[in-house]
Amino acid sequence: MFEEAQYFAPVAAQDDGSVVVELAASHPGFADPVYRARRNAIAGLAVHHRRGEPIPAAEYTELEHEIWTLVIRELAVKHAKYATAEYLEGAERLGLPETRIPQLEEVSGLLEPLTGFRYLPAAGLVPLRDFYGVLADGYFHSTQYIRHHSVPFYTPEPDVIHEVIGHANALAHDRYAALYRLAGAAARRVDSEEALEFVSKIFWFTLEFGVMLEGPELKAYGAGILSSYGEIEEFRGMSIRPLDIRAMGTTDYDITRYQDVLFRAESLQHLEDVVGGFWENCDDDSIAKLLTDA
């Protein structure tokens, strides 16, 4: 899940119980009525889902299964070069299907025995407090649709490839899963909107777009990089800064472009110490102080 409202197509529930996803005119699927009908139906599954019930299966076409197959095959080649060892280990443990889109219920079934995480369907934007808060309970909100088949290597929104390839493979590793839970606990602990936004920015610059050193090599562990066919080839050329809580919490980002400022951990242990330690202990006061001193 990405966190910014402008990236999600608005979802409107109608009086008759049906759900409409309002795709922008620039969306690759805007003029495809069949795709739009499927998007509406898939959003409806999330709107009507109740936590604790199985996630209803989304309908995908053969062409959409082929998109998954094509994109994840290409990404796997890049992951071998650019992903951290722990992400690759998570992917190996999880064992996602390679030739069809897995249903979210199936992803939960693979993930829960490994790290206790389960997926929840999201129709569109989930409010920050809820999105982050439930991470503490081992729940991850995820969209269920896949990008339009006309542009397999591009999506203007976080789709099931981002949510599952980017996030579930990381959530399948105990050490990353522990960091997701700590982010959730931090979001639950803080009251002010400023503090919540600060916590979410740390998440953005780490679990979404984080990079770290592995020996002499710069590798990616952030879901946004690892699910983006274009971005994964570019991250080493970005402005790479040292891991710093205040800097991450106060740096603005533009979700509509490749991330040009990235923060580098020196190792996974360093990430756990600095970012895990921050999420474990932060509160409104400590974050207010960081913001005041910035």
Ligand SMILES: [Fe+2]
């Ligand atoms: Fe995400």
